[in-house]
Amino acid sequence: MKRPLILLGFASLLSGCSAQWGWYVVNPASPTGMTNLQFLLSGLYYTVLLSLTAISISVVTGLLVALPGLSDNRYLRSFNRVYVELVRAVPILVLILWVYYGLPQLTSLTISVFWAGVIALALSDSAFQAEIFRAGIQSINKGQYEAAHSVSLSYPDTMRFVILPQAIRRILPALGNQLVYMLKMSSLVSVIGMQELTRKANELVVTEYRPLEVYTVLVLEYLALILIVSAAVRWLERRMQTDERN
């Protein structure tokens, strides 16, 4: 329980500055404050689950969209361009609303809030992933393809064992950025009622009328989450770099 303690320190520091603060709403020392804090933190589960599910799907989709973009075939390349330009042009919030309210009308399928959020976030992110993968794959020296060719590797094997492992090491920082971006964008799914961090904060604000304190806690929640993710990505980069560079 280190976090509430830090928050408490932070709170007492700020409470002296202005009469506007009312930290009691999230004061872990008081029973209601503690309940409120737990309520806010309980959104963490869906924020993380939503973001990780969406980014897993968008990485795979992005790769599948990137590959035709590298083809010699003009039509495959235009498929890549059209997909990227189209998807990139739609604001994420609009995509979320469209998938949640629009798509069921089109397909007569009801879609859960969670999956609507995942689909919208993944779709939107996949266009960026496609560009990242394309650049990463293009940065690999042509000699690697030629060497793979000369030891008889098929195209899928060349990609899987030679090109992608090197490309992924190079794009790891960009993938890390996308995950951070995804964690932040997942807050938009609160508008369709996903019980993630932002939604929880909104609900608490409505009952407690303390937006300043509640949203400050929300900011700190995202900050902590993203610092942890950044550290994890940097650790992964270092680990992978130990066996790179020619």
Place this chain on the structure above:
Amino acid sequence: MISTSAQPVIRMEGVSKFFGSFQALKDVSLNVNSGDRVVVCGPSGSGKSTLIRCINRLEKHESGSIIVDGVTLSDSRESLNAIRAKVGMVFQQFNLFPHLTVLENLTLGPVRARNTGKTEAAELAMRYLERVRIPEQAEKYPRQLSGGQQQRVAIARSLCMEPQIMLFDEPTSALDPEMINEVLEVMAELAASGMTMICVTHEMGFARRVADKMVFMDHGEIVEMSPPEKFFSTPESQRCQDFLQKILHH
């Protein structure tokens, strides 16, 4: 040493290759018999790399025909696979897979493309690493090796596919002078074992010692083709004489 058979193992006839409107190979014909050691030389941009890259289809020729051990090179998948299985290639820049260990570099082809078992592939790899005299480097990554060692790994990687023909594209040009000999030594041993080889190189000492056919190219054409004794003592064309003059006197 294997005696040369009557049927050439590589048969190029009237091969032309264009890059856009630029003609890199002009109506080139070349026969290579099994066990032949051909050394190709010529000024920069003369089409040496293009010539040998057409043989394993890293480049597609536009006209003429290339037949390698009975297989006519074409766009068909079967011919492509057959050619790649028969022909190994060593590059100027080594082109090792930097994210894989030496051993993994050697076993990837056999395991994925020839369905060799992992242990069997590793044994094969160790055999060839011993042949290029660096078995102790098996677990290292390419960047941890010297240039000469890297190129020997690249040769071993090619040999692991057990090709019938080996192509070398300036294998020592990217090396520091003190490392050139260790690579040439390995290549000379390979030649002595009867491997059919085409080497693009300007190492004329090596050529004299190993080649049984010299090819001189200029402007996309084979200008001169003769046994090394004749090639070095009495080259016929002026262009070849000039080239040899330049390269031997420095």
